[in-house]
Amino acid sequence: MVLPETSEVIACLLELVYPVTPPTGKFADEDNLRDLCVALDKYGVKSYPRPVLNRLTALADDEPEVVYMFACRFRLREVAIAAAKASLRSPRGFADMEASDLRISMQQYHAFTTYQLRCREQAASAVRDLAWMVDLMPDVPGLIEARNKPDYCLNCYKASDLRIYQSKIRGTVKVCMSSYLNRYLELVEAALGRDTRGAVAADQQHLAAVLASHGMHACDDCRTATNAFAMLALAKTLEQEIDRRISLVGTLRCSTFSG
DSSP, X not given: OOOSSOHHHHHHHHHHHTTSOOOGGGGSSHHHHHHHHHHHHHTTOSSOOHHHHHHHHHHTTTXXXXXXXXXXXXXXXXXXXXXXXXXXXXXXXXXXXXXXXXOSOHHHHHHHHHHHHHHHHHHHHHHHOOHHHHTTTTSSTTEXXXXXXXXXXXHHHTTOOOXXXXXXXXXXXXXXXXXXXXHHHHHHHHHHTTOOSGGGXXXXXXHHHHHOTTXXXXXXXXXXXXXXXXXXXXXXXXXXXXXXXXXXXXXXXXXXXXX
């Protein structure tokens, strides 16, 4: 009997089926891994061995779109979710792939891109909707109640628009935002389109851009060590809020992977 699989794939398959040390070292080659998945599917393996799932999940960090297609083809929902989450680091979709390589259904494609879009919307909402931040005052640098504006720097607040928020703690609050906080939030929101994770809020480049000595967004009086440390603390809090909101986005539906 002649089998169509290569000897390396057959060896991996047998080592996975029988109780021996898993051949994890042989999973490094992406083509071998794909052929192994084909063989596992072909020979009716009901549940994929954990070493294979772990390798696919790890590969998703570098090639989320490719791994997502693997997961769809072989109905691996756990791997598909990991790939979708990994794609948020650089949400390019399938723009870099040839149309002939897209071996997924329209439903699967839509599930992937919709997940990315909803995550971006949730992440951006943490920057645009400042009601949660109002509850943290006065610990938010550059955000003050409008009635206290005369007591603060006129340079950094002179162009600030009056904003009204409904705070859970303070009720209706009128606030003003400094130019440096406004610019920081603009930079974070723009970056979320390229990397949809809370980590972008803590990017030192954003903080340096608004507080640098040669910058034009904070005056000398506001460019202090106290403000710098307060901005660092805010960046960490914003990172957590962005990730929290992203976590609220529902995962991919089971029906997407029924085969």
